[in-house]
Amino acid sequence: MANRIVIDPVTRIEGHLRVELEVKDGKVVDAFSSGTMVRGIELIVKDRDPRDVWAFVERVCGVCTTVHALASVRSVEDALNWQIPQNAELIRNLMFVTQMMQDHVVHFYHLHALDWVDVVSALSADPVATSNLAQSISSWPKSSPGYFRDLQKRLKGFVDSGQLGIFANGYWGHKAYKLPAEANLMGVAHYLEALEWQKEIVKIHAIFGGKNPHPNYLVGGVACSLNINEVNAINAERLAQVKHLLDDAKVFIEQVYIPDLMAIASFYKDWGAIGGGLENYLAYGDLPTNGYSDVSSFKFPRGIIMGRNLNEVIPVDGKDGEQIKEFISRSYYDYSGGNETGLHPWEGETKLAYSGPKPPYDYLDVDKKYSWLKTPRWKGNPMEVGPLSRMLVGFASGKTEYKEVVTEALTKLDVPVTALFSTLGRTAARGLETRLVANWALEFYDMLITNIKNGDSRTVNQEFRNPDTWPAEAKGVGMTEAPRGALAHWIVIKDKKTANYQLVVPSTWNASPRDANGQRSAYEASLIGTPIADPENPLEVLRTIHSFDPCLACAVHIYDEKGRYVHQIDTF
Numbered sequence: 087m088a089n090r091i092v093i094d095p096v097t098r099i100e101g102h103l104r105v106e107l108e109v110k111d112g113k114v115v116d117a118f119s120s121g122t123m124v125r126g127i128e129l130i131v132k133d134r135d136p137r138d139v140w141a142f143v144e145r146v147c148g149v150c151t152t153v154h155a156l157a158s159v160r161s162v163e164d165a166l167n168w169q170i171p172q173n174a175e176l177i178r179n180l181m182f183v184t185q186m187m188q189d190h191v192v193h194f195y196h197l198h199a200l201d202w203v204d205v206v207s208a209l210s211a212d213p214v215a216t217s218n219l220a221q222s223i224s225s226w227p228k229s230s231p232g233y234f235r236d237l238q239k240r241l242k243g244f245v246d247s248g249q250l251g252i253f254a255n256g257y258w259g260h261k262a263y264k265l266p267a268e269a270n271l272m273g274v275a276h277y278l279e280a281l282e283w284q285k286e287i288v289k290i291h292a293i294f295g296g297k298n299p300h301p302n303y304l305v306g307g308v309a310c311s312l313n314i315n316e317v318n319a320i321n322a323e324r325l326a327q328v329k330h331l332l333d334d335a336k337v338f339i340e341q342v343y344i345p346d347l348m349a350i351a352s353f354y355k356d357w358g359a360i361g362g363g364l365e366n367y368l369a370y371g372d373l374p375t376n377g378y379s380d381v382s383s384f385k386f387p388r389g390i391i392m393g394r395n396l397n398e399v400i401p402v403d404g405k406d407g408e409q410i411k412e413f414i415s416r417s418y419y420d421y422s423g424g425n426e427t428g429l430h431p432w433e434g435e436t437k438l439a440y441s442g443p444k445p446p447y448d449y450l451d452v453d454k455k456y457s458w459l460k461t462p463r464w465k466g467n468p469m470e471v472g473p474l475s476r477m478l479v480g481f482a483s484g485k486t487e488y489k490e491v492v493t494e495a496l497t498k499l500d501v502p503v504t505a506l507f508s509t510l511g512r513t514a515a516r517g518l519e520t521r522l523v524a525n526w527a528l529e530f531y532d533m534l535i536t537n538i539k540n541g542d543s544r545t546v547n548q549e550f551r552n553p554d555t556w557p558a559e560a561k562g563v564g565m566t567e568a569p570r571g572a573l574a575h576w577i578v579i580k581d582k583k584t585a586n587y588q589l590v591v592p593s594t595w596n597a598s599p600r601d602a603n604g605q606r607s608a609y610e611a612s613l614i615g616t617p618i619a620d621p622e623n624p625l626e627v628l629r630t631i632h633s634f635d636p637c638l639a640c641a642v643h644i645y646d647e648k649g650r651y652v653h654q655i656d657t658f
Contacts, residue, residue: 175374294310392467412594474507
């Protein structure tokens with residue numbers, strides 16, 4: 087007989103996620119993912135000026151920030167058929183890659199590494215052996231025995247005082263940990279170094295967008311001007327600072343993040359056969375090099391892979407009403423046309439009045455509605471989105487850069503290509519694409535500098551900004567790739583106002599409940615078959631869930647516009 091395990095809340099994520107599992111004979115035999123937090127951005131932006139919507143939707147999350155603004159301005163530009171200058175596209179690309187590098191490093195070290203690294207074990211490490219290990223995998227300068235000895239003393243001081251702080255409440259000593267003490271000490275050291283590094287790289291957002299998080303955007307371009315001699319513009323000094331930050335990022339990624347990733351993965355190669363889940367992958371793509379309308383120029387290609395068939399990439403069209411739909415048969419919502427019907431986002435509904443069953447405290451009633459997330463499908467199929475999907479679509483598209491980094495990683499780890507379809511593959515894909523992004527960032531910077539040297543300083547297209555030139559009704563979609571996967575915003579504009587607005591975000595694809603046909607989404611599917619050594623401490627479940635880098639803040643929908651009490655969520 088299966089035992090039911092409840093993890094609520096799942097920690098080290100953005101937002102509130104509940105996972106319920108049925109475990110039999112030491113393995114997960116069924117899983118249920120429930121988003122337990124509510125929001126209503128779609129309703130907040132209704133009837134507003136479409137040019138202002140980005141500032142509201144960007145604040146749906148404090149982590150994804152810039153990509154929601156990017157999707158929003160693109161949706162308006164698409165609806166009104168606006169083009170933006172190349173400099174604006176390049177600056178948007180630089181802000182995009184900045185966030186992706188920062189987000190991926192933060193995820194690996196601060197949200198995911200402790201699933202693999204036993205912090206307390208680091209107390210027994212030999213600092214000299216740790217130094218030798220670190221120097222054997224990287225030329226990173228902070229690798230002396232004295233450096234690791236001092237850090238170990240600091241860590242021991244925390245433990246002796248009972249003040250583990252950020253390292254409290256872990257599964258330390260769990261039998262699923264495999265790293266030697268020296269690798270654990272190295273991981274803890276780089277955990278702390280990454281905290282310092284990540285606050286520097288986001289200064290690029292402050293330079294181009296005024297601040298971080300939630301930098302400024304602009305429909306029709308970017309909210310900054312280029313003039314190498316002007317104090318109040320993006321001048322030579324600020325451009326030089328951007329270059330310095332990008333160079334530092336590339337060094338940190340190549341000398342710290344990637345070596346740590348490969349070293350840790352080498353001890354957990356069995357996880358190349360765990361957590362695969364779905365066999366369908368979706369990527370909208372991004373990082374245009376010849377304008378956003380030229381999808382073939384994207385550094386991240388757009389497409390779909392079905393059944394893990396890497397010999398074919400299927401096109402995806404966000405405007406096709408039959409391709410992407412959201413369903414609510416297992417979600418705490420009602421549709422006016424019936425709850426078994428899926429809606430394309432242009433016709434999407436975020437209803438205030440829901441009178442059905444409320445979430446139970448003990449166990450979810452999984453035969454009914456059990457999540458605040460809607461369930462998106464592509465032509466009726468569940469899809470995984472995220473770094474693994476992007477790397478697979480790039481690999482299957484024949485992109486040389488993708489093939490090189492993927493082949494190199496598989497060779498170093500001595501694992502088959504099937505290891506990509508796993509928890510380990512998902513985590514590795516995030517690091518591999520960070521390597522690519524660090525190189526692309528410098529390419530975009532060089533392109534921007536070349537344009538400036540050639541006398542092109544345009545950052546905004548003012549031609550269509552007068553609302554009197556707009557059509558009476560228009561529809562648009564802005565597609566991009568958040569660090570966690572495919573993100574799109576759909577807008578309907580009527581009489582110069584936002585008539586309907588819908589977000590379908592990565593965690594909606596991955597974390598959503600079953601559909602009416604009983605098909606699991608990515609989280610639920612990936613947990614089936616996961617081994618559980620200790621049901622009281624289900625570390626293995628967190629490894630797979632964290633490999634998606636959950637961000638639930640953007641994925642839930644409901645709110646009362648009159649300010650009335652709707653539902654209280656109790657977490658601990």
